[in-house]
Amino acid sequence: MTASGGIVDVLSWIAIVGGSAFLVIGAVGLIRFPEFWSRLHAISVLDSAGVLLLLLGMGLQGGLSLVTVKLVILGLFLLITGPTATHAVANAAFVSGLRPPIRSEDRAAVAATAAAATREPPASDGGPASGPSG
Amino acid sequence: MFVAAALAIGVAMVLTFIRLCTGPTLYDRVAAVNAFGTETVLLIGVIGFLTGRPDFLDIALLYALINFVGTIAVLKFFRYRALGDPVMTRTPDATPDARKNAVEAAAVAGAGSRPS
Known part of the structure; x- marks a missing residue:
């Protein structure tokens, strides 16, 4: 809180304003994106960049004390559990049968790729050692 | 400046709450609840700094733990219909x-x- 920390003050304000901007951007994406699988990307922006920048700004503002230790613990915990929770939500949605929508002009190409992928394993029985190494 | 951060977090929470209320699928709502909890953790920390009592970070840490466990519990309940x-x-x-x-x-x- 002393006047000698001018640069630290400026850095912390930049981090806090950037984190707030990322939070609002992620929330707007959560509103504006058309379907579930793209909304997960907006949530990941909010979970990683917004949280880390805001915690960094608060840590720079709080100085080197027990507050910083708590902020580091909170940041590590959110950094681990945020992607884990997002993965759990996506996995539960996938298991329940929700699939990403495919554009109608891409549907034929995706179907051909899937058919080629399912036809691939029985066709590769010619060379057992040299097949999957590529 | 912490006031601006708190206002931005409030705006983000309002938008997330709109998605939470209007989410078409169940998983939209679960993801929105998770994001809402993350924003609540940040809001508690910012309010702690705003009022000059950074001890609020303990509450924020506890809220982060409960948020994660609650999200996983809700997803497990929706998959298996039992906790x-x-x-x-x-x-x-x-x-x-x-x-x-x-x-x-x-x-x-x-x-x-x-x-x-």
């Missing part, structure tokens, strides 16, 4: 069906990118 062990909590006559469902869910989860 305990998915096989043992069923009634005896429904046990084979529950075991079959659990095995199928595990197989689908392990298959990953298999085309439907």
Whole structure:
């Protein structure tokens, strides 16, 4: 809180304003994106960049004390559990049968790729050692 | 400046709450609840700094723990329709069906990118 920390003050304000901007951007994406699988990307922006920048700004503002230790613990915990929770939500949605929508002009190409992928394993029985190494 | 951060977090919470209320699918709502909890953790920390009492970070840490466990518990309940062990909590006559469902869910989860 002393006047000698001018640069630290400026850095912390930049981090806090950037984190707030990322939070609002992620929330707007959560509103504006058309379907579930793209909304997960907006949530990941909010979970990683917004949280880390805001915690960094608060840590720079709080100085080197027990507050910083708590902020580091909170940041590590959110950094681990945020992607884990997002993965759990996506996995539960996938298991329940929700699939990403495919554009109608891409549907034929995706179907051909899937058919080629399912036809691939029985066709590769010619060379057992040299097949999957590529 | 912490006031601006708190206002931005408030705006983000309002937008997330709109998605939470209007989410078409169940998983939109679960993801929105998770994001709302993350924003609440940040808001508690910012309010702690705003009022000059950074001890609020303990509450924020506790809220982050509860948020994660709650999200995982809700997802587990929606997949297995039970919060305990998915096989043992069923009634005896429904046990084979529950075991079959659990095995199928595990197989689908392990298959990953298999085309439907």
